[in-house]
Amino acid sequence: MSSFTPLRMTYREACKQAIRDALLADPRCFVMGEDVGKYGGCYAVTKGLLEEFGPARIVDTPLAEVGFVGAGVGAALAGLRPIVEIMTCNFSLLALDQIMNNAATIPHMSGGQFAVPLVIRMATGAGRQLAAQHSHSLEGWFAHIPGLKVLVPGTVEDARHMLAAALADPNPVLIFEHIVLYNAEDELDPAVTTVDIEHAHVRRAGKDVSLVTYGNSLPKCLAAAQQLAGEGIEAEVIDLRVLRPLDTATVMESLTRTHRCVIVDEGWKSGSISAEIAARLAEDALYELDAPVRRVCAREVPVPYAEHMETASLPQVPDIVAAVRSVVKAG
Amino acid sequence: MSSFTPLRMTYREACKQAIRDALLADPRCFVMGEDVGKYGGCYAVTKGLLEEFGPARIVDTPLAEVGFVGAGVGAALAGLRPIVEIMTCNFSLLALDQIMNNAATIPHMSGGQFAVPLVIRMATGAGRQLAAQHSHSLEGWFAHIPGLKVLVPGTVEDARHMLAAALADPNPVLIFEHIVLYNAEDELDPAVTTVDIEHAHVRRAGKDVSLVTYGNSLPKCLAAAQQLAGEGIEAEVIDLRVLRPLDTATVMESLTRTHRCVIVDEGWKSGSISAEIAARLAEDALYELDAPVRRVCAREVPVPYAEHMETASLPQVPDIVAAVRSVVKAG
Amino acid sequence: MTDKIHLDRGHLHRLYRGMLRIRRFESRCVELYQAQKIRGFLHLYDGEEAVAVGVMDALEPRDAVLATYREHGHALARGVPMAPLMAEMLGKVEGCCRGRGGSMHLFHREHRFFGGNAIVGGGLPLAVGIAMADKQLRPGAVTACFFGEGAVAEGAFHESMNLAAIWKLPVLFVCENNLYAMGVPLADSESQTEVYRKADAYRMASAQVDAMDPVQMAAAARRAVEHVRTGLGPYFLECRTYRFRAHSMFDTQAYRTRGEIEGWRQRDPIERLRHWMEGNHLLTADEAAAIDAAVAAELQAAVAFAEAGTLEPVDQLERFVLMDSVVQEAAP
Amino acid sequence: MTDKIHLDRGHLHRLYRGMLRIRRFESRCVELYQAQKIRGFLHLYDGEEAVAVGVMDALEPRDAVLATYREHGHALARGVPMAPLMAEMLGKVEGCCRGRGGSMHLFHREHRFFGGNAIVGGGLPLAVGIAMADKQLRPGAVTACFFGEGAVAEGAFHESMNLAAIWKLPVLFVCENNLYAMGVPLADSESQTEVYRKADAYRMASAQVDAMDPVQMAAAARRAVEHVRTGLGPYFLECRTYRFRAHSMFDTQAYRTRGEIEGWRQRDPIERLRHWMEGNHLLTADEAAAIDAAVAAELQAAVAFAEAGTLEPVDQLERFVLMDSVVQEAAP
Ligand SMILES: Cc1ncc(C[n+]2csc(CCOP(=O)(O)OP(=O)(O)O)c2C)c(N)n1
Numbered sequence A, B: 001m002s003s004f005t006p007l008r009m010t011y012r013e014a015c016k017q018a019i020r021d022a023l024l025a026d027p028r029c030f031v032m033g034e035d036v037g038k039y040g041g042c043y044a045v046t047k048g049l050l051e052e053f054g055p056a057r058i059v060d061t062p063l064a065e066v067g068f069v070g071a072g073v074g075a076a077l078a079g080l081r082p083i084v085e086i087m088t089c090n091f092s093l094l095a096l097d098q099i100m101n102n103a104a105t106i107p108h109m110s111g112g113q114f115a116v117p118l119v120i121r122m123a124t125g126a127g128r129q130l131a132a133q134h135s136h137s138l139e140g141w142f143a144h145i146p147g148l149k150v151l152v153p154g155t156v157e158d159a160r161h162m163l164a165a166a167l168a169d170p171n172p173v174l175i176f177e178h179i180v181l182y183n184a185e186d187e188l189d190p191a192v193t194t195v196d197i198e199h200a201h202v203r204r205a206g207k208d209v210s211l212v213t214y215g216n217s218l219p220k221c222l223a224a225a226q227q228l229a230g231e232g233i234e235a236e237v238i239d240l241r242v243l244r245p246l247d248t249a250t251v252m253e254s255l256t257r258t259h260r261c262v263i264v265d266e267g268w269k270s271g272s273i274s275a276e277i278a279a280r281l282a283e284d285a286l287y288e289l290d291a292p293v294r295r296v297c298a299r300e301v302p303v304p305y306a307e308h309m310e311t312a313s314l315p316q317v318p319d320i321v322a323a324v325r326s327v328v329k330a331g
Numbered sequence C, D: 001m002t003d004k005i006h007l008d009r010g011h012l013h014r015l016y017r018g019m020l021r022i023r024r025f026e027s028r029c030v031e032l033y034q035a036q037k038i039r040g041f042l043h044l045y046d047g048e049e050a051v052a053v054g055v056m057d058a059l060e061p062r063d064a065v066l067a068t069y070r071e072h073g074h075a076l077a078r079g080v081p082m083a084p085l086m087a088e089m090l091g092k093v094e095g096c097c098r099g100r101g102g103s104m105h106l107f108h109r110e111h112r113f114f115g116g117n118a119i120v121g122g123g124l125p126l127a128v129g130i131a132m133a134d135k136q137l138r139p140g141a142v143t144a145c146f147f148g149e150g151a152v153a154e155g156a157f158h159e160s161m162n163l164a165a166i167w168k169l170p171v172l173f174v175c176e177n178n179l180y181a182m183g184v185p186l187a188d189s190e191s192q193t194e195v196y197r198k199a200d201a202y203r204m205a206s207a208q209v210d211a212m213d214p215v216q217m218a219a220a221a222r223r224a225v226e227h228v229r230t231g232l233g234p235y236f237l238e239c240r241t242y243r244f245r246a247h248s249m250f251d252t253q254a255y256r257t258r259g260e261i262e263g264w265r266q267r268d269p270i271e272r273l274r275h276w277m278e279g280n281h282l283l284t285a286d287e288a289a290a291i292d293a294a295v296a297a298e299l300q301a302a303v304a305f306a307e308a309g310t311l312e313p314v315d316q317l318e319r320f321v322l323m324d325s326v327v328q329e330a331a332p
């Protein structure tokens, strides 16, 4: 059933191929959101799908976030498999009631009578000078909500295969696609046709420090690791991939070898996912830590438009390198 | 200008007296929200104020959370001092866009041209068998948002005096009043006529463990401390009072004496305010810790209706006592 | 009362019994609340029974229903058995939601009862989505969504009405206009107080009906359901009714007068239907007594079942936070 | 064009110059975008100039204005100087928001310009609140709130319209109906495509105007502002217009035809007004040249100011996240 997959593709193309496969594989599956059809998607992810699948499967909605997200929940309750696109997570705030009070709650509250097999995709993150109202990174914040699963593809492979796993899951799954990654390109291993949505993955092995991250901070961490290698510091880079439920086991295991941890996250520092990870280390791995935990996060400001200010507000490679150096020196 | 204050009053009465004082003190101040007027407030906090101040100062709104919360932001931008009541934080999800994208963002985004001197009060918390959609504790979650201040009165004194400080602040301030505390009664010291909204307070001194909490978990922690004292364990109970900006200095200072920390929070554990505090300890006080940090939080479930299940889903005194014992034994 | 021609004797008796079941169920709930066996919020449907009974009367099993936190009547009228409902009210695992939902969250999959919802307006977007699914999976099925006139001010109402209209979805929007949203009278929350006219903004068919008249109500519901089922698109039905009691158990009702309440009580739909049937020789004393006895027996059995119920084991607390599969065995 | 009687020669010239300033400012912005000196999203007002110019023409300094992410024209027409606007586009600290807001977030306190807003519908609730404040603090002041027809589907629109209506607030709702919301044509987003009739649901006064006719537009704006200023309550003005260019710089416009665009370009409000004035001896070649030159000079000076601008020091990043006081000195 899987469509032809060029070996090399962009993250954007991977997202599209994943959607296309899903539509081909399951007649209950459809795409609904703002400008997913005639416009081709704000970030061109759904371009061409309206022509291929028609308006019954690729549904352009009016501007009505609480309405069409709630409609997605209802459609899932009644047997369809909606892929709802919220153009960017900045607009998801308008739909939060439906996500928290209905999608995440009805299965438990109804005593298990109803499941909500819903997938919500949204673009996330900053880095394109879209300013304060269009630069939120809310994935870590959504990960606070019981009843949801939260996926953060940081590689083309995950962008290509996470959707199928999300659709196979009987629970509401949120997928956050980073706007800066859409143009990222990579080779795909044709042998890999599925990915799990339970585990963090070690993207680079190392013995000196565990560098824990996800999404668009992953390439930054890999770049930092490369640079640090030049200084003789071997960083192990862990891609969380799933922010809820959080796979701390992989982080803990790494820590038993490195005894040092730096967490990198594009969310605002206070209350970010990096806080939850650091907290779990303080609870369950205190005696493994040979140095204080360090967090490299977004500055706690609305992201400004001006390029130099936006850059300063986000985690950058030099910040990561400096944080790693500080913990490797310490203890 | 301050109205007659009986020495002994409930938390509910304290909230009302604070509002009454504000209305008497400043003609720009008004109350707006659902059923604050004719009904007298869902939790009777505003009972009688419509009769005293009239419909221009006590404004009943239709059910329109994004509308009237946004209207509060606008009124603040244009020179008034609104006290917006969101009946319960469960409904605040519908207004989140206005809170995050406008109230918290416009001052910074406009280069400091506009301030948003807005106060939003909401009832929070579980414990009255109101079930999943009416039992959220979102204060720690809101504390993630730069540009906001988040207050969590846990005593009658703070309920009585925090509002004035919030109204004097040029920034949007959220006040979370716990539904279970409304009936709590206490003596008020007439000498105390103001409180700060910067610092955490030590509510009980102790040398063996720092018990960090706020809101309705404060009485639970004090009860636990009492019980622990019987076992010869002296817990220092810290009431955070303000979740954003977070006063970690007071926590750190306590830790330098106790070297042990248990954090108690009614929010869902993952990504709760307890995570942020534990993370800061792992970053900045690692070498002070003689035992792993412990968090006693709400279970990560939609809060069920049945009394025994609701009780099991929330932090209780025995859980706190057990957590303290475990850290005092440890290390 | 017009339209009675549509309704034969048996049908009228069914409507009467349906309303009586709700009235009796809820007055027992009040006693159980006072005895602290029911806790949390308790919103009574007292006075509004004709709405749920009239609409459900026009629905079929394949149809879907969504209601509010004031939904005991909707669940009963839809056919959810009284015993698991009462057990739910008491927080027992034998309840329709294992005691997790309580008064505001009654769900029942077999009856396609997609629950009470404690967020005003929260059910409307769900109705749109259920109708989208049914249009594809269950052609001819209707989704009936109940909400109060207060919900009409919510953005979710506006967005849902518009989506249903542009996509011509089989949704029946049932507005229970009892003139108050907690303590806020309709005139304080809407400048257009002829609520059914709100549908014009979406070019949606609509009507207004006196819901204190059970026969009128049932007839209007039939016309509305017929419209939706035949594929003519969504329909908005404004049901003019009144809540005889407080909004919930914590309401002093300072916002309305005793006189006003008394006036409306004169129009009690249950009394009204009974007197009318008696006057027209459509209900004999024996029949009335029989219905009475049947309802009393059903209620007694339901309360006994609920009282004898057990508590969900605490170790099940996290069960169903995440589901293992979409098709779950029904709750015990 | 009717209503021309209201408008003397000087007035017509002002309208013409106002539109020309916007058109020229934005075409320069496109060049600067291609030169990568402007980044992020850039939404052009090309074709819609008559709306902002016509409405601002009817406003007074005491009035308040809110706009969208397509607000260069509104800021210019409102009187925000071109130089700090262009500096803002370039992200310079000399910009009206210190370079923090950019194209979508132009604010100016002195002109009571409460900003662009990048959340569709996000400005409407703010307008309601500003009008509440003005009703008390600045009697007679009007709050003009601009938004696209796409925003009409948002819950925030519905809630804001209702609040303004029931509280009789001095809000002028200006709907810029350019027939598309990004790639979604009006007919796909609303069943009621006569958008001004949406106001009926709130019993709010409304009108529709051909906004490709600057004189009609200005006249309709005057009537609307007059209605609001005299205390008759809010007003909804639907301005039928068209966006000549792409939604933003990332739009392939697959959703509409070249022919459609060309057809609308024939009705270009700037060309149309100029030809009409020329034909009626209301604009001489010299006058046209003089206006042209003045606008060119203003633009050149603005670009020079912006290019010469400096960057906000990075150590100021956290400044204004929390304010120290309500009355801030204006940005430098
Ligand atoms: C979004 C939201 N806001 C506020 C509330 C609190 N609340 C519960 S019922 C109610 C009044 C609703 O009135 P209406 O829609 O007319 O229904 P009725 O209770 O009259 O049946 C309010 C304000 C809520 N549950 N949800």
Ligand SMILES: Cc1ncc(C[n+]2csc(CCOP(=O)(O)OP(=O)(O)O)c2C)c(N)n1
Pocket: A034, A063, A065, A087, A091, A094, D070, D118, D119, D120, D121, D147, D148, D149, D150, D151, D152, D176, D178, D180, D181, D182, D247
């Ligand atoms: C709440 C929200 N949803 C979606 C978007 C993305 N978006 C930006 S502009 C736009 C179209 C708005 O159309 P309209 O209101 O007609 O204004 P126009 O752009 O035509 O002037 C959309 C969908 C947004 N900015 N905010």
Ligand SMILES: [Mg+2]
Pocket: C148, C149, C150, C176, C177, C178, C179, C180, C181, C182
């Ligand atoms: Mg009502």
Ligand SMILES: [Mg+2]
Pocket: D148, D149, D150, D176, D177, D178, D179, D180, D181, D182
């Ligand atoms: Mg438009």
